[in-house]
Amino acid sequence: MDCEPTCCPPEPDPEPLTALEGPEADEQLGRLAKAIGHPARVRILRLLSRKEARVCSQIVDELPLAQSTVSEHLRILKEAGLVRSSEAGYCLNFDGLGRLKALIAII
Amino acid sequence: MDCEPTCCPPEPDPEPLTALEGPEADEQLGRLAKAIGHPARVRILRLLSRKEARVCSQIVDELPLAQSTVSEHLRILKEAGLVRSSEAGYCLNFDGLGRLKALIAII
DNA sequence: GAATGCAATCGTTAATCGACGATAGGCTAT
DNA sequence: ATAGCCTATCGTCGATTAACGATTGCATTC
Numbered sequence: 479m480d481c482e483p484t485c486c487p488p489e490p491d492p493e494p495l496t497a498l499e500g501p502e503a504d505e506q507l508g509r510l511a512k513a514i515g516h517p518a519r520v521r522i523l524r525l526l527s528r529k530e531a532r533v534c535s536q537i538v539d540e541l542p543l544a545q546s547t548v549s550e551h552l553r554i555l556k557e558a559g560l561v562r563s564s565e566a567g568y569c570l571n572f573d574g575l576g577r578l579k580a581l582i583a584i585i
Numbered sequence: 586m587d588c589e590p591t592c593c594p595p596e597p598d599p600e601p602l603t604a605l606e607g608p609e610a611d612e613q614l615g616r617l618a619k620a621i622g623h624p625a626r627v628r629i630l631r632l633l634s635r636k637e638a639r640v641c642s643q644i645v646d647e648l649p650l651a652q653s654t655v656s657e658h659l660r661i662l663k664e665a666g667l668v669r670s671s672e673a674g675y676c677l678n679f680d681g682l683g684r685l686k687a688l689i690a691i692i
Numbered sequence: 693g694a695a696t697g698c699a700a701t702c703g704t705t706a707a708t709c710g711a712c713g714a715t716a717g718g719c720t721a722t
Numbered sequence: 723a724t725a726g727c728c729t730a731t732c733g734t735c736g737a738t739t740a741a742c743g744a745t746t747g748c749a750t751t752c
Contacts, residue, residue: 501624504631508624514689515619516740520611523692534699547741549700575692582621582686585630585677623710641729654711656730 498584507581510574513558518543519551523560523570532567605691614688617681620665625650626658630667630677639674 497503514520518541525531525540538548552568555561559574604610621627625648632638632647645655659675662668666681 499631501628504627505624507627508622511618511627512622515615515622517608517612517615518740520614520618520692521608524606524611527692535697543740544742545699546701546743550740553700570692579686579689582689585627585634585682625710642727650710651712652729653713653731657710660730 498581503581507578510558510560510578510581513554513560514578516551518548519555522548522551522555526561526568526570532569534568537568605688610688614685617665617667617685617688620661620667621685623658625655626662629655629658629662633668633675633677639676641675644675 496506514523521541522531522537525537531537531540534545534549534552537552538545541548543551552561552563556563556568556571560571560578561568561574562571563569603613621630628648629638629644632644638644638647641652641656641659644659645652648655650658659668659670663670663675663678667678667685668675668681669678670676
């Protein structure tokens with residue numbers, strides 16, 4: 479029942495292997511950075527990375543925000559490809575996260 | 586006259602050596618990420634990193650934006666500590682950039 | 693089938709952002 | 723001094739964001 483290995487199933491849509499430079503990469507880095515460009519979303523990512531939270535209600539408990547607001551932040555993170563969700567809850571999307579790190583690293 | 590070594594003089598205000606975790610670090614990462622969370626600002630950073638541009642007018646030439654808009658983007662980057670300016674023009678602030686990379690790396 | 697609990701979505705509001713033109717400040721060269 | 727450039731700032735406008743409460747949708751449990 480431990481969701482450790484199965485929390486987030488095989489990538490249905492792995493972050494496209496586009497170049498690390500050029501207008502497209504700039505656009506992508508812009509989107510990824512914008513997604514984490516809010517303290518609440520940074521906190522959410524950290525909670526997920528420390529596995530201190532998995533489901534939305536746990537995150538709500540940790541933040542001074544309404545449930546609908548947290549849900550919206552999760553939506554933004556998911557849409558950006560930094561988080562993924564399954565029936566077991568939320569977890570980091572290491573593809574998106576890795577892509578972000580790679581894009582930033584070469585600046 | 587080459588501005589390579591003197592482009593950006595000694596740090597007047599080196600990015601404070603705060604922790605990489607905790608609410609303060611989250612806040613800081615949020616601010617840094619927000620600053621690069623726009624395609625135009627990403628492009629500016631890349632131009633500066635490749636030394637393809639140094640002064641505002643050169644950047645304006647490279648982007649489909651008005652001078653005032655570019656100036657504003659530069660202000661945002663400078664305020665975030667990702668860029669610094671001197672009489673020689675703009676250049677990357679490696680302190681801020683390094684801090685950003687460090688903060689992202691541990692997520 | 694009804695009730696409960698959790699999460700997503702809707703609708704609204706205030707605040708912030710992005711972009712621009714116009715203007716002002718500061719140099720440099722005439 | 724003035725004329726010309728370059729950049730920062732101001733004022734404005736529309737678009738986007740952040741936050742909330744209310745509502746809906748979906749399971750699970752009674």
